[in-house]
Amino acid sequence: MSDTAGGEESAGARTAAATAGSAPKPSARRVMFVVGCRPGWFVLGALAAVAATVGALGVDPALPAWVRYAPLAASALVVGLPHGAVDHLAPARTAGRTPTPRWLLAVGIGYLVLGGAYAALWALAPVASAALFVGLTWLHWGQGDLYALDSIGSRHLEGAGVRLGTVLVRGGLPMLVPLLRFPDRYRQVVDAWVALFGRELGSAWIFTPGARGALGAAFAVVTVATVLAGRRRVSAGDAGWRRDAAETLLLWVYFLVVPPLVAVGVYFCAWHSLRHVARLVEVDPAARRAAADGDELAALARVGRDALPLTAVSIALLAAVALVAGVDTAPATLAALYLVFIAVLTLPHVAVVAWMDRVQGAGLAGPPS
Numbered sequence: 001m002s003d004t005a006g007g008e009e010s011a012g013a014r015t016a017a018a019t020a021g022s023a024p025k026p027s028a029r030r031v032m033f034v035v036g037c038r039p040g041w042f043v044l045g046a047l048a049a050v051a052a053t054v055g056a057l058g059v060d061p062a063l064p065a066w067v068r069y070a071p072l073a074a075s076a077l078v079v080g081l082p083h084g085a086v087d088h089l090a091p092a093r094t095a096g097r098t099p100t101p102r103w104l105l106a107v108g109i110g111y112l113v114l115g116g117a118y119a120a121l122w123a124l125a126p127v128a129s130a131a132l133f134v135g136l137t138w139l140h141w142g143q144g145d146l147y148a149l150d151s152i153g154s155r156h157l158e159g160a161g162v163r164l165g166t167v168l169v170r171g172g173l174p175m176l177v178p179l180l181r182f183p184d185r186y187r188q189v190v191d192a193w194v195a196l197f198g199r200e201l202g203s204a205w206i207f208t209p210g211a212r213g214a215l216g217a218a219f220a221v222v223t224v225a226t227v228l229a230g231r232r233r234v235s236a237g238d239a240g241w242r243r244d245a246a247e248t249l250l251l252w253v254y255f256l257v258v259p260p261l262v263a264v265g266v267y268f269c270a271w272h273s274l275r276h277v278a279r280l281v282e283v284d285p286a287a288r289r290a291a292a293d294g295d296e297l298a299a300l301a302r303v304g305r306d307a308l309p310l311t312a313v314s315i316a317l318l319a320a321v322a323l324v325a326g327v328d329t330a331p332a333t334l335a336a337l338y339l340v341f342i343a344v345l346t347l348p349h350v351a352v353v354a355w356m357d358r359v360q361g362a363g364l365a366g367p368p369s
Contacts, residue, residue: 027292028282032151034296036278040271041247044254047266051257063259069331071265072338075273076315081342083273084349085310086280086303087111093283094356107352114348122340126197130190133343134175140350141272142171145247147362148275151282154240156230163364165226166244172219173251174267178260180216183207185260192336196327223248261335277303279356314345 075081088107092099122129146166149157157163179186191201205211227245234241255263281287281299284306290298318341327333357363 027288029152031281031288031291031296031299032148032275032278035281035291035300036148036275037152039274040267041250043266043270045250047258047262048250048254051259052253055257063262065331068259068261069265069335071262071269072335075265075269076318076338077311079269079273079277081314082304082307082311083276083280084345085307085314087349087352088310089306090280090283091352091355091359093285094359110351111345111348114351115344118347119344122344123197126194126199127201129343130193130201133193133339133346136343136346136350138171138175139167140171140346140353141174142167142169143350143353143357143363144272144275145170146364147279147357149240149244150362151278152240152243154244156234156238156241156244158233159229160364162226162229162233165222165229167364169219169223169226169248170251172222173248173255174264174272176215176219177252177255178263179206180212180219181256182260183212188332189261189336189339192332193340196325196333196336196340223252276353280306283356314341317341 072080088104089099091107092103097103118129118132121132146157146163149166157166187201187204187207194201206215227248230241230244254267258266277300280303281291284302287299287302290296290302318338321341322334322337325337327337354363
């Protein structure tokens with residue numbers, strides 16, 4: 001690779017978020033729209049419409065187990081687990097560098113230390129670890145949506161208060177709203193996590209009607225306040241603000257009407273993971289060039305190729321843990337094991353994404369002017 005090409009790639013690595021607050025690059029904006037946003041709008045919107053229609057007809061179908069767990073199972077191969085399997089390459093590329101053994105070793109050590117510590121915490125204190133997983137996911141999914149909104153040029157997100165509110169709202173929609181609407185099913189999932197370690201959740205106050213009512217009211221206030229705070233920063237016809245408000249409304253409806261296992265599993269694949277994949281396209285010079293030429297499929301194939309090795313290793317490791325531990329093959333138990341495994345990987349993944357935010361000038365501090 002020539003020095004000229006290398007310099008061009010180094011500059012290009014600071015794409016979507018680095019300039020998102022004012023004028024994101026056309027290629028970055030297009031990738032986030034086409035790859036990261038539109039599939040999620042369609043899939044979640046269609047699923048919410050079906051669930052709302054069924055509910056309006058007074059039907060409460062008992063979904064078979066394979067339907068309830070299918071989205072989580074699919075996430076192991078389709079976008080969900082693989083979206084984090086490029087973490088060994090993403091930091092170097094975000095910095096405009098070619099991944100070298102030194103970069104790979106640094107990420108590997110980070111994963112080993114953070115993931116290993118969290119795995120030990122699960123064994124010692126599963127209830128606290130479950131709460132930490134919910135909190136981490138809340139932060140990370142809010143973090144991902146904030147980056148996506150920046151990437152498509154949302155000017156109303158200037159200011160730390162609006163950005164913090166956006167992270168709280170966007171992360172809380174998949175993590176809190178299912179608890180408000182489906183507390184028994186939510187608890188069953190968390191109970192299954194803790195049961196893997198021979199513990200019980202006990203009488204958790206958060207599942208009581210009073211606690212859920214207070215949390216729901218507070219979260220609704222934060223949602224409205226955040227949307228209105230963004231509105232005050234732009235004109236009434238601002239496309240970025242209207243898109244943010246529409247997405248927020250869609251997600252509220254979606255998580256209120258779609259059963260939680262299905263809702264979170266589909267969201268994980270079709271919404272959160274695809275938005276991160278769009279970000280991975282933008283930090284990879286070859287994938288970025290393909291996307292700039294209008295060949296999004298080639299760009300996605302590039303990301304998929306990069307993710308394949310560690311996805312395969314992760315699935316093999318998960319299978320080995322299941323065999324060694326001798327876990328029950330019931331869908332609920334296997335799903336619990338998978339989610340705890342995802343939890344262990346989430347902590348170092350959040351650290352990688354936070355580092356990407358810092359380099360690209362994204363995150364709560366916001367992009368540079």
